[in-house]
Amino acid sequence: GNDPGADPDDDGLTNSQESDYGTNPNVGDTDGDLVPDGAEAAQGSDPLDPSDRDPRDTVAVSVTFGDPSGSDSEKYRLIVAPVSGDPRPVQMRVNHYYGLSETITLVLAKGAKYEVSLEHAATEPGFMAQYGFSNYDWELSIQSPHIFVLDPDHIVTKEIDWPNSTFKAAGKSASLFVLIVNNIEVLSSVALNSPQLFEGEKTDFGDPSLVDNPGQALIIFRDQVATPSGNSIDDFDISFTANVLPDSIPDNALAESYWEMVAGPSNGSFNPSSGTQVKFQNLYLGGLYRFEFDTGISGCPKSGANVLLPLAGADITAWLESQVAVARGWGAAFKATTMIANASQLSLITQYRTFRRFMRLSGQEFDYQLVPVSSDNTAPCARYNIPDSANRIYVTVNGVVVHGSKVNNLLWGVFGRSWGYNVFFLKGGAHANNYWERFQWDPQSSQNAIGLGSQLFDNPAAPLTSILTPTALRTMQGGPEEGLMDTQLWPALVPFDNARSTIRQPNLN
Numbered sequence: 044g045n046d047p048g049a050d051p052d053d054d055g056l057t058n059s060q061e062s063d064y065g066t067n068p069n070v071g072d073t074d075g076d077l078v079p080d081g082a083e084a085a086q087g088s089d090p091l092d093p094s095d096r097d098p099r100d101t102v103a104v105s106v107t108f109g110d111p112s113g114s115d116s117e118k119y120r121l122i123v124a125p126v127s128g129d130p131r132p133v134q135m136r137v138n139h140y141y142g143l144s145e146t147i148t149l150v151l152a153k154g155a156k157y158e159v160s161l162e163h164a165a166t167e168p169g170f171m172a173q174y175g176f177s178n179y180d181w182e183l184s185i186q187s188p189h190i191f192v193l194d195p196d197h198i199v200t201k202e203i204d205w206p207n208s209t210f211k212a213a214g215k216s217a218s219l220f221v222l223i224v225n226n227i228e229v230l231s232s233v234a235l236n237s238p239q240l241f242e243g244e245k246t247d248f249g250d251p252s253l254v255d256n257p258g259q260a261l262i263i264f265r266d267q268v269a270t271p272s273g274n275s276i277d278d279f280d281i282s283f284t285a286n287v288l289p290d291s292i293p294d295n296a297l298a299e300s301y302w303e304m305v306a307g308p309s310n311g312s313f314n315p316s317s318g319t320q321v322k323f324q325n326l327y328l329g330g331l332y333r334f335e336f337d338t339g340i341s342g343c344p345k346s347g348a349n350v351l352l353p354l355a356g357a358d359i360t361a362w363l364e365s366q367v368a369v370a371r372g373w374g375a376a377f378k379a380t381t382m383i384a385n386a387s388q389l390s391l392i393t394q395y396r397t398f399r400r401f402m403r404l405s406g407q408e409f410d411y412q413l414v415p416v417s418s419d420n421t422a423p424c425a426r427y428n429i430p431d432s433a434n435r436i437y438v439t440v441n442g443v444v445v446h447g448s449k450v451n452n453l454l455w456g457v458f459g460r461s462w463g464y465n466v467f468f469l470k471g472g473a474h475a476n477n478y479w480e481r482f483q484w485d486p487q488s489s490q491n492a493i494g495l496g497s498q499l500f501d502n503p504a505a506p507l508t509s510i511l512t513p514t515a516l517r518t519m520q521g522g523p524e525e526g527l528m529d530t531q532l533w534p535a536l537v538p539f540d541n542a543r544s545t546i547r548q549p550n551l552n
Contacts, residue, residue: 046058047059047062047139051068051069051193051402052067052068052069052070052071052080053071054066054070054071054072054079054080054081054082054092055080055081055082055084056068056080056084058082060084060138062136062139063321063497064080064084064090064091064147064148064150065091065134065135065136065293066080066090068090068107070088070205070271073090073091073196074089074090074091074092074093074223075093076093078090083230084148084150085546087194088346089101089131089150090150091134091360092131092150093132093137096329099372100151100153100223101150101151101152101154101155102150102151102187102188102189102190102221102342103148103149103150103187103393104149104150104151104185104187104190104219105146105147105148105183105185105186105187105219105348106121106123106146106147106148106149106159106183106184106185106186106431107144107145107146107183107184107186107503108121108136108138108144108145108147108161108181108182108183108184108499109138109142109143109144109181109182110138110141110142110144110180110182111140111144111180111181111182111201111203112142112144112180112183112203112205112207112454113165113254114142114170114180114205115141115142115143115170115179116141116142116166116170116171116177116178117142117163117164117166117167117177117178117179117180117306118137118138118140118141118163118164118165118166118169118180118222119137119138119143119161119162119164119181120135120136120137120161120162120163120164121136121137121138121144121147121161121183122134122135122158122159122160122161122162123135123149123151123157123158123159123219124157124158124159124160125152125155125156125157125159125550126155126156126157126218126291127151127155127156127289127290127291128154128155128156128221128288128289129151129155129157131152134149137164137531138164138237139436141165141166141167141170142167142411143510144182145393150342150351151219151221152221152224153189153221153222153223153288153291154221154222154223154288155221155289155290156218156219156220156221156287156289156292156293157218157219157220157221158193158216158217158218158219159183159199159216159217159218159219160198160199160212160215160216160217161181161198161212162180162213163177163210163213166178167464171462172204173356174463176206176208177210178205178206178207178208178242179202179207179208179210179257180202180203180204180207181201181202181204181210181212182200182201182202182550183199183200183212183217183289184199184200184201184377185217185219185341187221187342188340188341188343189221189222189223189340189342190219190220190221190222190340191219191220191222191292191293191296192216192217192218192219192220193218193242193293193296194217194218195217196215196216196217197213197415198212198215198216198217199217210217210533220291220292220293220296221289221339222287222288222289222292222296222340222341222343223243223244223287223288224243224244224285224286224287224338224343225241225243225286225287225288226240226241226242226243226286226338227241227242227283227284227285227286227336227347227348228239228240228284228286229240229241229261229281229282229283229284229348229350230261230280230281230282231261231263231279231280231281231478232279232280233267233268233279233280234261234262234263234267234281235263235264235267236262236263239259239260239261239348241259241346241347241348241349243285243286243346244343244344245344245346246335246344246345246346246347247347248260248347248348248349250331251331251426252331252351252353252354252421252424252425252426253425253426254425254426254429258349259349260331260349260350260351261281261348261349261350261351262350262351262353263279263281263350263352263534264352264353264528264531264532265280265329265352265530265531265533266522266531267443269530272390272514273513273515273517273530274514274517275327276326276327276418278319278324278325279326279369280314280322280323280324281322281323281324281326281350282320282321282322283302283320283321283322283323283334283336283348283467284319284320284339285319285320285336285346286319287319287338294317294339295339296434297318297319297338297339298318298339299338299339299340300318300319300336300337300338300339300340301318301333301336301337302315302321302334302335302336302407303334303335303337304323304332304333304334304345305333305334305335306331306332306351306378307330307331307332307333307534308328308329308330308332309328310325310326310328311323311324311325311326311332312324312325317446318339323350326352328533328536329352329353329354329355329532329533329534329535329536330352330354330421330533331349331350331351331352331421331424331537332349332350332351332352333347333348333349334347334348334349334350335347335348336348338432350398351424351533352533353423353424353426353427353531353533354422354423354424354532354533354534354535354536355422355423355424355428355436355437355438355439355529355532355533355534355535356413356414356415356416356422356423356428356437356438356439356447356535356537356539357415357416357417357422357423357438357439357445357537357538357539357540357544358415358438358439358440358534358535358537358538358539359415359438359439359440359450359538359539359546360439360440360441360507360508360536360538362415362538362539362546363440363450363454363464363507363511364506364507364520366454366505366548367454367457367496367499367500368503369548370454370458370461371457371458371460371500371503372461372543373439373458373461374457374458374459374461375461375462377462377517378461378462378463381396381400385400388531399493402476404549406503408550409451409455409458409549409550410433410435410450410549411433411435411447411450411454411546411547411548411549412433412435412545412546412547413436413438413447413450413451413545413546414430414434414435414436414544414545414546415436415439415535415538415539415545415546416539416543416544417513417535417536417537417538417539417540418537418538418540418541418543419537420543421535421536422434422439422535422536422537423437423532423533423535427528427531427532428532429550431447431448432448433448434453434545435447435448437527437528437529438450439530439534439535440516441507441508441511441512441513441516442512442513442534443516443517443520444520444529444530444532444533444534445516445519445520445529446520446521446527448489449488449489449492449519449520449521449529452473452489452492452493452496452519453492453495453496453499453519454496455469455473455491455493455494455496455500456469456493456494456495456496456497456499456500457496457497457500458496459472459493460497460500460501461494461495461500465497466493466494466497469493469497470485470493471483471492472495473489473490473493474490475488485522486525488518488519488520488521488522488525492517492519493516495510495511495515495518495519498510499511
């Protein structure tokens with residue numbers, strides 16, 4: 044019937060709404076996709092599109108058009124013609140009554156461009172009979188998130204002029220862009236997994252530091268950007284590009300767009316080349332950086348991207364300095380107890396038994412457990428810090444990453460010297476022990492760690508960092524040739540938290 048509030052096909056849309064959407068008021072599923080017209084309109088998909096677009100790919104655009112004057116004389120035809128990004132045909136609507144401005148909802152495709160125009164449809168016969176002319180007042184306004192309107196002909200306006208005998212919008216049009224951030228591209232020449240494409244209009248990509256199901260991130264290892272000495276970082280860039288659709292979007296549409304770093308260590312800076320493209324530069328601190336892009340267009344969700352400079356375990360420098368003193372006294376006391384327990388009337392036998400005990404505990408019992416975790420739980424990046432059999436991970440000492448096994452070697456050097464053995468004997472013993480267990484000589488990094496432990500023993504009054512300088516500590520790094528990632532990980536920024544960490548001395552009996 045003609046009742047605008049009726050719903051003869053029982054699809055959830057009134058006759059008036061059916062006219063707004065362009066659907067058939069007598070057919071409950073106009074596009075034949077088995078979803079009622081009213082259900083499609085409610086969920087944001089298109090009741091005229093049998094491919095039934097995902098509602099996330101469409102946007103409801105509110106358009107007001109018609110005759111806003113008091114003459115109550117005109118009808119207008121709204122024409123919305125896809126230019127790109129939408130395969131559907133032109134949509135047309137005519138306002139229901141003469142002299143009426145009405146608001147309708149169109150379901151348009153994100154990433155598409157449309158040309159919007161008005162045509163004069165008819166003049167009310169009584170008005171024409173009385174005055175002998177049409178009164179071309181009109182109104183056109185477009186309200187919606189996600190959109191940008193380019194209107195050089197100024198037809199998106201309200202034109203009231205009595206008598207308005209010329210239709211000033213005739214043959215003119217406005218361009219309607221329905222924006223979507225299709226993806227975020229992040230690349231860097233120093234990242235081994237570059238480029239990374241992040242889904243647009245999404246900011247949560249999981250935690251890339253997790254061991255199981257790590258989230259997405261561009262990953263930059265320290266050895267890719269370190270200077271030859273390893274003590275500093277070369278400059279490097281990370282480029283971010285927000286790929287916005289439609290491709291034909293004018294530059295001024297994104298004049299208010301911007302990038303920001305929303306989480307991560309306080310360093311680095313943006314060098315923008317345009318609103319959608321920036322470079323992030325001057326990074327020298329490890330950690331997880333989270334970035335977001337805002338189009339500046341109302342209703343467009345932000346888009347995100349992650350960059351991970353994976354951290355080693357938290358800093359143990361202060362603990363290590365105290366532990367060197369502990370190992371020194373502990374070793375001397377342990378040797379004295381061992382000699383008493385293995386005493387013989389023959390001093391050579393006592394010395395032999397003592398030596399055997401030292402070798403046994405060195406090979407089987409002298410294992411520090413080192414899993415230092417920072418108070419903010421950002422270090423270590425667990426994905427790259429799987430504990431070894433002795434429950435040790437990569438740790439940070441004086442700004443340098445070393446594996447916990449090398450710290451163990453260093454403290455064993457202190458411990459062994461306190462028994463009275465010289466550094467050459469200790470290094471030779473390490474070679475013999477490693478060859479016995481693995482049929483290979485002790486790695487040079489382990490030998491260097493024992494040597495540094497001996498230096499600490501010989502210089503009890505010296506600050507630990509005067510001996511364990513960054514250059515010296517790098518000699519304790521095994522690198523990829525030992526199957527280690529100590530040169531690739533970034534030093535942690537803060538000391539370990541006792542409550543979160545596992546820091547234990549060997550249990551020597």
